[in-house]
Every structure is written in C-alpha cells, then in structure tokens.
C-alpha cells in the first residue's frame with residue numbers, strides 16, 4: 227500500500243497520476259459525484275455552432291439564462307441569481323451575511339466552514355447521529371437552536387451521508403429559525419438526483435419563507451464542473467439586491483450562458499439521468515446491504531456512504547485497492563465525525579458499478 231498523507235478530492239486526478247503512476251484518462255472517478263451520462267446530448271450538438279457568443283460580453287443581468295433557470299425550477303426570475311459555480315455564491319452569501327456564529331449539520335461538505343472562518347465567524351456543528359443512520363432528528367435539532375446563532379447551513383441531500391430532510395421537517399426548521407432570527411442556507415447540489423425531489427427540494431418554500439437561500443449548480447447533475455455555472459434561489463429582494471451589488475460583473479462567461487439555456491431544457495437527458503441513478507442507487511444499496519463487510523446508509527443523492535465493519539480494514543486500504551484498478555473512491559477520513567472506516571462512492575454506469583462492487587466485496 228502506498229502511504230500518503232494526501233486525501234483526494236474528486237478533482238485531484240493529477241495528484242493521483244503522480245503518486246500512483248496511473249494516467250488520469252484511465253481513472254474512473256467514483257469520487258467526484260458527477261453524472262456518468264456526461265453532458266446533455268443537445269448541448270453537445272449545439273454548442274459548437276454558438277461559439278461566436280464569446281465575441282460579446284454576456285448580458286450583465288443574465289436575463290435569458292435566469293429565465294431558463296426559473297422555468298426549470300418552477301420559480302420566478304426575480305428569485306434567481308447566477309454565479310461562477312455554486313462555490314462563488316456560497317462565498318458571496320457568507321461574505322454578505324458575515325455570520326458571527328453559524329451552525330452546520332455535520333458531517334458535511336467542508337467549504338461552508340472554511341468560508342465562515344475566513345470571515346472571522348465561529349462554526350458549531352450539530353452532529354447527525356450514526357445510531358440514527360445519519361437521519362436528522364428534527365425535534366431534537368430544533369431544541370438546540372438559539373438566538374446567538376445567525377446562520378444555519380444544511381446540505382440537502384447531504385454530502386457525504388446521502389441523507390435528506392423532507393419539506394415537512396424543513397418547514398419546522400424554517401419556522402424555528404424565523405423565531406430566533408436565523409438565516410438558512412440550503413445547498414441543493416444533489417437534489418435533482420433524488421427520486422422524491424418534490425418532497426425534498428425547498429424551492430416551493432421560498433414562496434412563503436424569506437429566511438432561506440437555496441444553492442444549486444450544474445457541476446454534478448449536468449456533468450459540467452468545468453463550465454462553472456451555479457445559481458441561488460431566494461425571495462428576499464433586499465438580499466438579492468445586495469448580492470447583485472457586491473458581485474463582480476460577468477463572472478459567468480458567454481459559453482456558460484448558452485450552455486445553461488440549452489441543457490436546462492433537455493428533458494429527455496434529465497429524465498434518463500434520473501432513471502439511471504434511481505436504478506443504480508437501489509441496486510447498489512441492496513447489494514451492499516447484504517454484505518457483512520459494510521454498513522451502507524440509505525442514499526437519496528447519486529452517491530452512497532458506507533461504514534467499514536471489518537476489523538482492521540481501513541478506508542485508505544480500500545482506496546488503494548480500488549485505485550490500483552483505476553477506480554477512485556472517496557476515503558472519508560477527513561470529514562468531521564467520520565474516522566478511518568468510512569468510504570463514499572457515486573453511482574456510475576452499471577458495468578463500472580459492477581466492477582467497483584466486485585473489488586470492494588471481494
């Protein structure tokens with residue numbers, strides 16, 4: 227086993243190439259959580275003929291793009307702001323809110339805490355409990371909210387646990403937060419993969435709640451992390467105005483504008499993605515549930531978290547076994563609350579999933 231201190235993000239293929247001597251083109255990333263179907267066929271067909279779009283500046287207000295996002299999400303254009311990936315919007319939003327004390331449901335994506343601490347804020351984690359399979363106990367959680375907290379961050383479905391909060395529970399959280407004057411940021415990067423998206427997405431709640439901002443992107447579901455196109459949905463007009471004022475102009479390039487407009491309307495591709503992920507999610511969960519080596523947590527997104535139950539077997543050892551076969555999984559030991567016995571992988575094409583399962587279950 228190669229001993230290394232590095233932990234790899236799904237985008238660290240160059241690092242892997244150096245350490246393991248495997249060409250990055252030969253690696254299948256089960257770690258980046260990107261749609262295995264690749265980009266929308268309609269986008270592939272049309273984008274080349276649109277290339278002259280880069281000869282002009284994009285529309286500063288991004289009206290056409292925001293309208294296609296509003297149609298896709300079933301909301302109004304006034305509620306949409308676009309960004310250079312959801313990352314720009316997470317950062318911008320936290321810079322504007324300047325939370326002194328933020329609460330994050332963990333374990334989760336690390337970028338929220340990083341941004342909060344860059345602004346000088348303090349983060350406290352509310353831990354999702356393993357003995358409840360990382361599903362939130364909403365009443366207990368609400369009892370821990372207090373007026374000294376100014377921001378709550380929820381990733382829904384959550385990376386890396388794959389668990390999700392439904393609309394009923396989200397309403398309870400938003401009501402409790404309203405009473406304590408807490409703003410809620412919900413990262414819905416993975417929501418479009420959920421079978422019951424209508425019960426999980428908080429977009430309809432923005433009609434009645436002003437204390438929520440939802441973040442989404444095209445990196446995962448539309449397999450376009452290199453395009454850097456994200457968006458936020460929020461009905462607080464003052465906050466939207468402040469975000470627009472603070473944002474650098476033209477951070478979304480003209481190709482992303484054209485690409486976004488095309489792919490949000492490719493309903494055949496959207497349907498095919500949802501169908502593939504639902505089938506593979508059910509199949510892989512059932513398969514790993516039968517194994518005594520792993521405990522899988524019921525996933526709602528396009529990836530699954532597993533606890534390694536076999537004594538002495540670590541996440542790094544499994545990472546090593548898989549990468550030697552060209553398959554890159556996520557060693558979860560860097561996530562808060564997860565030790566050396568957790569791995570995560572996303573659902574790829576059926577043959578690749580079979581290959582990974584064979585290695586992990588051997």
Ligand SMILES: Cc1ncc(COP(=O)(O)O)c(C=O)c1O
Pocket residue numbers: 310311312313314335381385413415442443444445451455456
């Ligand atoms: C939960 C979550 N939010 C946001 C991001 C970043 O997304 P984007 O590429 O849209 O900036 C990631 C990337 O891994 C993620 O897992």
